[in-house]
Amino acid sequence: MNFSEIKLVVIDIDGTLLDNDRRLHPETMRVIEEVQKQGITVTLASGRTFISTARIARQLKIKAPIIAHGGAYIARVTDDEPLYEAPMDMNEARELVALLEASGYYVKVYIRDELYVQVVTEETLEFCSQHGIYYRVVGSGNLSELDKNPLKIVVIDTPQGINHVYKLLEPWKTKFNICRDTDRGVEIVKRNVNKGTAMEKVCAMLKVEKNQVMAFGNEGNDLDLIKNAGLGVAMGNAYAELKKYAAIVTRSNEDLGVAYVLEKYLLKNLN
CATH class of the missing domain: 3.40.50.1000 (HAD superfamily/HAD-like)
Structure with a gap:
């Protein structure tokens, strides 16, 4: 070239x-x-x-x-x-988050520049400090009740846990773009994004x-x-x-x- x-x-x-x-x-x-x-x-x-x-x-x-x-x-x-x-469809995002919450995963939901989490973890505090963003705690099981369209959803877990998440979300690939951004994370955005x-x-x-x-x-x-x-x-x-x-x-x-x-x-x- x-x-x-x-x-x-x-x-x-x-x-x-x-x-x-x-x-x-x-x-x-x-x-x-x-x-x-x-x-x-x-x-x-x-x-x-x-x-x-x-x-x-x-x-x-x-x-x-x-x-x-x-x-x-x-x-x-x-x-x-x-x-x-390109925000996600709210209803589809709610269904996806409800599945992840019910499966016991640590889920991060991004609405513009704010991070929404179920509970605060060390990862939450470290991540937000490093990236200069705010977080909101909504309580366990409540992320799927958000009334705003997310831009991105992330799941953080062990490499073995992420393998399971990736398989769990296989049926959702017709609605979302789901990829492993690291061996400990899955990143989810709107399909074709x-x-x-x-x-x-x-x-x-x-x-x-x-x-x-x-x-x-x-x-x-x-x-x-x-x-x-x-x-x-x-x-x-x-x-x-x-x-x-x-x-x-x-x-x-x-x-x-x-x-x-x-x-x-x-x-x-x-x-």
Whole structure:
């Protein structure tokens, strides 16, 4: 591929852009700033909430629309309202959550930038502190009574528990997009919503062809992003299936894999 044709770079956050301690390395920031100076647009595509994704985008001086909630929400960091939003059907979401609650799982329901949980756990407190979001406690068995349309539902458990959840939700794949975002988590959004389709919407907004996109990812919710981009890049720490579809497998997030590819394939071809 002619790397000089790349017009847009889309980067996942956790396990990709950030290291394992969720830190953004100064070298990565420097390289991304240089890429933007060369006229290439950079944006983020994350399973995080918009407010959490926007915090990272501001550090990188990103002005393009960013993708949050696994593709269910697109907005600019300067806007109060989304450019695109795909909430779930409330009745279907209630049924799904009721099943998960009855099965005894720890369920997280995202309504815009707020997290709703049954009870507070250490994971709740740590997660909300790290991501700068608010949580609301509704009590055990009450999540399915929410009266607002969720953007995303997440189940957190052991790897064995997640295997069971994935099988339990098999009949629901006609109504939702269900993927394993980590070995300890399942991420659920509206059917046909994913980072790949969201990337295509951003391309339309920016008047960029998807074959002019370089995209980075490492987990299950990045698969459609890697497949849909003109040039998909899997991190060295990515799961095996993702690497099969990537044009490039870079270094791990701990070894600044994003900066390495941007420097080697984009900046050196432009200078």
